[in-house]
Amino acid sequence: MARHLITSAIPYINGIKHLGNLVGSQLPADLYARYLRARGHEVLYLCATDEHGTPAELAAAKAGKPVADYCAEMWEVQSKLAEGFRLSFDHFGRSSSEQNRKLTQHFAKVLDDNGLIREVSETQMYSKADGRFLPDRYIEGTCPNCGFDSARGDQCDNCTKQLDPVDLINPHSTISGSTDLEMRETKHLYLRQSAMKDQIEEWIDTRQGWPVLTTSIAKKWLNDGDGLQDRGITRDLDWGVPVQKGDAPWPGMEGKVFYVWFDAPIEYIACGQEWVDAGKGDNWERWWRTDKGADDVRYTQFMGKDNVPFHTLSFPVTILGSGEPWKLVDYIKSFNYLNYDGGQFSTSRGRGVFMDQALDILPADYWRWWLLSHVPETSDSEFTWESFQSGVNKDLADVLGNFASRVTKFCRSKFSEAVPEGGTPGEAEAKLIADLTAKVREYETHMEAIEIRKAAAALRAAWVLGNEYLQEVAPWTTFKTDPEQAAAQIRLALNLIRLYAVISSPFIPDACADLLKAMHAEDAEWPDDVTAALTALPVGHAFTVPDVTFRKITDAEREEWQERFAGKRD
RNA sequence: GGCGCGGUAGCUCAGUUGGUUAGAGCGAACGACUCAUAAUCGUUAGGUCGGGGGUUCGAGUCCCCCCCACGCCA
Numbered sequence: 001m002a003r004h005l006i007t008s009a010i011p012y013i014n015g016i017k018h019l020g021n022l023v024g025s026q027l028p029a030d031l032y033a034r035y036l037r038a039r040g041h042e043v044l045y046l047c048a049t050d051e052h053g054t055p056a057e058l059a060a061a062k063a064g065k066p067v068a069d070y071c072a073e074m075w076e077v078q079s080k081l082a083e084g085f086r087l088s089f090d091h092f093g094r095s096s097s098e099q100n101r102k103l104t105q106h107f108a109k110v111l112d113d114n115g116l117i118r119e120v121s122e123t124q125m126y127s128k129a130d131g132r133f134l135p136d137r138y139i140e141g142t143c144p145n146c147g148f149d150s151a152r153g154d155q156c157d158n159c160t161k162q163l164d165p166v167d168l169i170n171p172h173s174t175i176s177g178s179t180d181l182e183m184r185e186t187k188h189l190y191l192r193q194s195a196m197k198d199q200i201e202e203w204i205d206t207r208q209g210w211p212v213l214t215t216s217i218a219k220k221w222l223n224d225g226d227g228l229q230d231r232g233i234t235r236d237l238d239w240g241v242p243v244q245k246g247d248a249p250w251p252g253m254e255g256k257v258f259y260v261w262f263d264a265p266i267e268y269i270a271c272g273q274e275w276v277d278a279g280k281g282d283n284w285e286r287w288w289r290t291d292k293g294a295d296d297v298r299y300t301q302f303m304g305k306d307n308v309p310f311h312t313l314s315f316p317v318t319i320l321g322s323g324e325p326w327k328l329v330d331y332i333k334s335f336n337y338l339n340y341d342g343g344q345f346s347t348s349r350g351r352g353v354f355m356d357q358a359l360d361i362l363p364a365d366y367w368r369w370w371l372l373s374h375v376p377e378t379s380d381s382e383f384t385w386e387s388f389q390s391g392v393n394k395d396l397a398d399v400l401g402n403f404a405s406r407v408t409k410f411c412r413s414k415f416s417e418a419v420p421e422g423g424t425p426g427e428a429e430a431k432l433i434a435d436l437t438a439k440v441r442e443y444e445t446h447m448e449a450i451e452i453r454k455a456a457a458a459l460r461a462a463w464v465l466g467n468e469y470l471q472e473v474a475p476w477t478t479f480k481t482d483p484e485q486a487a488a489q490i491r492l493a494l495n496l497i498r499l500y501a502v503i504s505s506p507f508i509p510d511a512c513a514d515l516l517k518a519m520h521a522e523d524a525e526w527p528d529d530v531t532a533a534l535t536a537l538p539v540g541h542a543f544t545v546p547d548v549t550f551r552k553i554t555d556a557e558r559e560e561w562q563e564r565f566a567g568k569r570d
Numbered sequence: 571g572g573c574g575c576g577g578u579a580g581c582u583c584a585g586u587u588g589g590u591u592a593g594a595g596c597g598a599a600c601g602a603c604u605c606a607u608a609a610u611c612g613u614u615a616g617g618u619c620g621g622g623g624g625u626u627c628g629a630g631u632c633c634c635c636c637c638c639a640c641g642c643c644a
Binding site: 399 | 582
């Protein structure tokens, strides 16, 4: 038994995430967490909402609510949806927590003590009407190059020319529309990532077997151009962690907050504290402090490729730069993007399926199965309704669901709703057990390597073995001449249902729980010994014929959904 | 423009450090079976491995050039 710390990239607070967001970190992390728990390991799986920054402020303003209230409400919404998808977080925290505020301020202090923070004076566009500095993308004006009238402060979307906000003709705030703007001087803190470049690179070079996607992105940022750049960690905003040196004020930084990218990853740690403070655990340091028991913890992070630079560079700079014994990540599993029907998912245009809508039309397991078995591991992958329909109908309904149905119904009709006795296992049974053992071991290997698509394929192949076996021994034929032998065959098949429910549970937890219940299974112990596991339900053990475990998606539904989610979410 | 990831059977994708007849699932065709959610099982399907050049006894798998798609960046 080992101890596994797992985190998935924390979703931003403003709004409901789409399936691409879900499959890019939380869902695979949940799969891994569930698998490890099923194998008897001790797991702490943490996630949270990322709440600070301008987008949250703007979304709150749009909703006409104070930003703190808005975030609290959205946290509830995201929390409910996570439950809906059966994401098994040990705790779902918030980056706006008191714990994170203190920890972030602590890290800033020790980084400053270690000479890794410097002050920079810069001029920035200030909007008097909004009472705030405006980031480049909140300023629009006419492009001096091509005359496009909605050029952003940093770039013209029309001619792609790189711009400086001061170059814009008639610049205005996109928040209020105000044109009363001026350049003001402001001071910011920068994290001296450049000073840590060699140490970070050395650390990354010692990471074995990381996905190409992860290391190639990290290497690019380390060595591209002038190398790893220092990065601002403060902003002129109200909503965020106030800039302080630990408990003490930071002269010259009054009224500023830490930039969201700085405090968000620290929330991984703070979330452990929240977990304890919520009464769900009693010691977070044994997960996070290598001097307090976290030495034997294996820490795995899950994230989309857009988050890789923060997790391979910025956050490690924070951790290593602190000089304190915090647990560093051991393995980073990163994902490409899931596209939607020939294009991108789009939150702003409402293109694609969002988490709430998905659960409105089908149970979580249907989504979990398709998404996980098509997770964009090696390259971007694509959601199409045809593929979704075929994956659900074929894999879940026909191969797995129907197997449980045909076996239990046959038994009920020829014997009773209990495991029948008689007969002896022969060659066919021995072959099935050998094949199944090999397949289960293969499945375990892929799961441990977090090769999710391959794991899904192996799992599906294990389901197919059951159908092959039935087809070969044909108990419906055997029964006519040798009912005892048919009983032995169906006894094995009934036990297969239980075994499938156990090993499939990380992918499709609800359906598996239903199947285990139908089989009146008393435990869900992992089949380390497949032969033994196939006698777990003894002769005479009662069961209940399960309801339709997975229903099929009709062509009419598919067409309707295809239409409904094509664009424009209200 | 720079960089990154890709371009393998109709579709979605596998293909370790280069090595016998390039694989899987879906779809399609044919056959078997009838217990089951008109489900299952079997067989078949022959793709210039984006294009060109090179290294090698031998390359989808290494090197160079080009084309295409997607993404990121300034």
